[in-house]
Amino acid sequence: xAKPAAMTLLAWTRLLRAADLASQHCxxxxxxxxxxxxxWYDVLLAxxxxxxxxxRDLQVTLSAEQYTLSRLLDRIAKAGLITRTPCPDDARGHTxxxxxxxxxxxxxxxxxxAEAIEAAxxxxxxxxxxxxxxxxxxxxAEPVSG
Amino acid sequence: xAKPAAMTLLAWTRLLRAADLASQHCxxxxxxxxxxxxxWYDVLLAxxxxxxxxxRDLQVTLSAEQYTLSRLLDRIAKAGLITRTPCPDDARGHTxxxxxxxxxxxxxxxxxxAEAIEAAxxxxxxxxxxxxxxxxxxxxAEPVSG
DNA sequence: CCTCGTTCAATGCAGTTGCATGAAGTTTCA
DNA sequence: TGAAACTTCATGCAACTGCATTGAACGAGG
Numbered sequence: 001x002a003k004p005a006a007m008t009l010l011a012w013t014r015l016l017r018a019a020d021l022a023s024q025h026c027x028x029x030x031x032x033x034x035x036x037x038x039x040w041y042d043v044l045l046a047x048x049x050x051x052x053x054x055x056r057d058l059q060v061t062l063s064a065e066q067y068t069l070s071r072l073l074d075r076i077a078k079a080g081l082i083t084r085t086p087c088p089d090d091a092r093g094h095t096x097x098x099x100x101x102x103x104x105x106x107x108x109x110x111x112x113x114a115e116a117i118e119a120a121x122x123x124x125x126x127x128x129x130x131x132x133x134x135x136x137x138x139x140x141a142e143p144v145s146g
Numbered sequence: 147x148a149k150p151a152a153m154t155l156l157a158w159t160r161l162l163r164a165a166d167l168a169s170q171h172c173x174x175x176x177x178x179x180x181x182x183x184x185x186w187y188d189v190l191l192a193x194x195x196x197x198x199x200x201x202r203d204l205q206v207t208l209s210a211e212q213y214t215l216s217r218l219l220d221r222i223a224k225a226g227l228i229t230r231t232p233c234p235d236d237a238r239g240h241t242x243x244x245x246x247x248x249x250x251x252x253x254x255x256x257x258x259x260a261e262a263i264e265a266a267x268x269x270x271x272x273x274x275x276x277x278x279x280x281x282x283x284x285x286x287a288e289p290v291s292g
Numbered sequence: 293c294c295t296c297g298t299t300c301a302a303t304g305c306a307g308t309t310g311c312a313t314g315a316a317g318t319t320t321c322a
Numbered sequence: 323t324g325a326a327a328c329t330t331c332a333t334g335c336a337a338c339t340g341c342a343t344t345g346a347a348c349g350a351g352g
Contacts, residue, residue: 003260008268011276011283012168015267017209018286019165022158025290056300063163068339070302075338092300092347114149121161122154124285130157136279137157139270140164144171202330214309216332221308238317238330 022120029116035109039064040076044098044106047082052097054087081105168266175262181255185210186222190244190252193228198243200233227251 004012026038046061047053059069073096076082081102084094098106125133150158172184192207193199205215219242222228227248230240244252271279 002264002268004263004268005273005276007273007276007280008263008271011271011279012263012267014280014283014287015161015165016169018283019161021286021289023162054300065340066301067303067341071338074302090300090348094301111149117150117154117158118148120290121158121286122148122150125154125157125282127151127153129282130151130153132278133157133282134153134160136271136275136282137160137164140167140267141160143167144266200330211310212331213311213333217308220332236318236330240331 025120026113026116029119030109030112033112035112036076036079036105038113039072040081041106041109041113043072043076044081044102044109047096047098048103048106052095054090054093054095056093058096076102171266172259172262175265176255176258179258181258182222182225182251184259185218186227187252187255187259189218189222190227190248190255193242193244194249194252198241200236200239200241202239204242222248 023038030037030041042062043058046058050057050061055066055069055073058064058073059066062069064072073082073084077084081099083097083099085097087093087095121130169184176183176187188208189204192204196203196207201212201215201219204210204219205212208215210218219228219230223230227245229243229245231243233239233241267276
């Protein structure tokens with residue numbers, strides 16, 4: 001029932017605005033380079049790091065809604081970047097894997113994405129500041145109810 | 147061309163995730179209370195604070211895209227919370243104003259919104275932490291290109 | 293082996309967004 | 323004055339999102 005303190009409200013507005021501007025910048029930068037949006041990168045990277053896996057697993061890693069991920073994977077598959085093969089153990093699911101185009105796309109996206117992150121955050125907050133930010137934001141990394 | 151440092155990347159992911167979870171929580175809380183989404187609150191508050199004004203002015207205050215705001219105002223007007231009267235000085239625009247339902251709605255939303263902010267941020271980061279967050283995020287408050 | 297509760301994934305539908313464009317009004321300046 | 327440039331706001335269209343539901347397959351217990 002407690003109302004937020006003035007400082008909490010300030011941090012709140014800054015947090016939302018900063019994240020909005022930063023992610024907008026990234027999305028715009030990728031778009032201008034003719035590349036897919038940032039969420040594709042997250043999927044491609046997770047598959048490259050974690051190897052072939054099922055949507056279920058990706059859902060946990062990316063903490064995305066089930067239906068969001070389902071449709072995102074549809075689009076990525078339609079673009080020919082991943083393959084879906086039936087899962088032998090469980091006929092409900094399929095195993096997702098990066099193909100060579102997918103790997104190439106991830107590699108092509110990274111420099112652009114990295115540059116955008118650097119412009120949006122790295123160039124504005126020094127290393128020490130980033131460390132402070134990361135540790136201040138750590139408690140916000142899990143769902144509110146949990 | 148510089149690639150982000152490891153700490154920058156950590157802060158980046160935490161920032162996006164924190165903001166996403168926090169805003170999700172707020173939106174969900176308002177929704178569960180049968181109230182309009184957070185962006186309505188921002189409009190109602192801006193009108194209450196700034197008095198009658200044109201979409202153009204709101205657009206600056208809220209830093210929203212022109213078409214986003216245009217349609218948002220449509221919905222809010224359709225819900226009967228604001229009035230649009232032709233602007234005498236400039237026939238292109240109209241003046242927006244809160245009516246009594248609009249004021250009542252803003253007042254009704256605040257406790258719920260405040261509670262959600264407190265749960266998402268206030269209860270997790272103390273006052274000093276919020277102050278630190280706010281000052282670290284200050285440089286991110288303006289567009290990347292500007 | 294069946295049945296019931298659970299998990300995995302896709303999808304219908306309505307609402308929202310982004311981009312591009314359009315229509316109407318205003319300002320500038322020769 | 324009047325044509326060109328700019329501002330203000332709305333909207334067509336395609337893409338995306340969220341919620342709710344469905345359908346299929348799994349697994350536990352009788």
